Amino acid sequence: MELTARGDRAAFARLFDRHQAAVVRFCTRFSGSTARAEELAQDVFVKLYQAAPRYRPDAQFKTFLFRIAANHCLNEGRKDARTKVSATGDLAAQLDGVSTTGAPDGALEGKELAACVQRALEAMSDRERTAFSLCRFEGLPYKEIAQVLDASEPAVKSLIHRAGLTLVAHLEAHHRAPPALEVRTA
Amino acid sequence: MSSTDEVKVDLEAELTAYLDGELSAEARARVEQALASDASLRARLSQLEAAFGAVKALPEPVVSPQLRRAVLAHVAEPTWRERLAALLSPRRLVPVGAVAAVALAVWVNRQGPPASDAQATPVVADDEALAMATNLELLEDMELAGLERAEDLDVVTQLQELEATP
Numbered sequence: 001m002e003l004t005a006r007g008d009r010a011a012f013a014r015l016f017d018r019h020q021a022a023v024v025r026f027c028t029r030f031s032g033s034t035a036r037a038e039e040l041a042q043d044v045f046v047k048l049y050q051a052a053p054r055y056r057p058d059a060q061f062k063t064f065l066f067r068i069a070a071n072h073c074l075n076e077g078r079k080d081a082r083t084k085v086s087a088t089g090d091l092a093a094q095l096d097g098v099s100t101t102g103a104p105d106g107a108l109e110g111k112e113l114a115a116c117v118q119r120a121l122e123a124m125s126d127r128e129r130t131a132f133s134l135c136r137f138e139g140l141p142y143k144e145i146a147q148v149l150d151a152s153e154p155a156v157k158s159l160i161h162r163a164g165l166t167l168v169a170h171l172e173a174h175h176r177a178p179p180a181l182e183v184r185t186a
Numbered sequence: 187m188s189s190t191d192e193v194k195v196d197l198e199a200e201l202t203a204y205l206d207g208e209l210s211a212e213a214r215a216r217v218e219q220a221l222a223s224d225a226s227l228r229a230r231l232s233q234l235e236a237a238f239g240a241v242k243a244l245p246e247p248v249v250s251p252q253l254r255r256a257v258l259a260h261v262a263e264p265t266w267r268e269r270l271a272a273l274l275s276p277r278r279l280v281p282v283g284a285v286a287a288v289a290l291a292v293w294v295n296r297q298g299p300p301a302s303d304a305q306a307t308p309v310v311a312d313d314e315a316l317a318m319a320t321n322l323e324l325l326e327d328m329e330l331a332g333l334e335r336a337e338d339l340d341v342v343t344q345l346q347e348l349e350a351t352p
Contacts, residue, residue: 013258020249028247038253045257113243135206136241142208161202167237 001061005052012049020045022138023069029133030073032091032122040076044069066140066148070130077126091118112174120170124163131156132163201231205238 003011023044027037047068055064121129127149134140134148146156197220203209204217221228 009258009261012261013254016254016257020253021246024247024249024253029244034247037247038250042253042256042260046260049261110243113240114245117241117244136238142203142206157203157208158199160206161199164202164234164237167240168233171237171240172233 001055063144070148116174120167128159128163131159
């Protein structure tokens with residue numbers, strides 16, 4: 001990061017390679033769209049490059065990176081809300097629409113389950129989804145999530161718990177729903 | 187809501203943090219004690235545990251090679267600071283300054299003696315120069331902060347707060 005701050009673009013490329021998967025994953029979970037996630041991730045890395053001179057080595061890099069990512073996604077989410085564009089995307093529909101012809105029952109259940117989890121993520125508030133994603137997918141402790149979101153630890157605890165309850169409600173509805181009817185043609 | 191119900195709601199709100207290992211030893215003991223005697227709390231814990239396991243069903247996103255190309259191409263563009271430095275380099279400034287000095291000398295020679303209200307013109311010129319300098323200073327500040335848009339200033343402020351956090 002220090003080399004990046006001095007304008008070393010090769011060092012930045014290495015930084016990108018090391019963290020691209022996490023940033024794209026976070027942006028995908030946040031936006032629910034692979035195409036939108038790619039746009040968001042690109043902006044996040046450009047902002048990281050621009051912010052590099054301000055980075056101090058004693059600060060946790062992951063917190064710094066996700067702070068940029070979360071701020072950017074939350075700001076873009078607010079803009080999308082103002083312009084009446086859905087903050088979340090089409091991933092659940094894509095997961096639902098994946099062809100499962102000839103797939104074993106387990107694979108079918110896995111895809112339905114994934115679509116259900118994705119819909120639950122979309123039902124969360126932007127801050128709940130951010131805190132939940134940082135906790136469940138990126139493994140950040142509550143203290144670091146609090147720093148990323150500029151919130152207190154009890155607030156983060158509450159955000160993650162509420163997000164968990166949303167997920168529980170969606171999974172319960174998913175399990176209660178009758179299985180899709182199979183139409184056979186003669 | 188009775189006080190017993192309130193205690194139960196409080197404990198239920200602790201369950202996620204309990205699963206995440208985020209509770210203090212004291213709070214953890216309190217939750218475990220409640221779990222031992224309350225079947226509905228145990229059922230809620232199982233639901234949350236199953237839900238957190240279900241998130242693994244989501245496929246891992248695939249990163250396209252275009253993203254790398256786009257990001258690296260973007261940072262390869264010269265920044266404001268680099269553009270400004272190139273613009274103000276002595277190699278450019280010296281010939282421009284020399285030409286300007288000659289042009290000024292020629293212009294002064296062609297003018298007659300200064301008019302009585304000539305004092306007003308430099309004041310206006312000074313104002314314009316001051317405005318220009320202020321704008322350049324703002325751009326320089328934004329560049330030093332690594333910003334392209336003024337809206338990003340609040341992000342920078344938040345980053346400063348984060349960095350200040352011990």
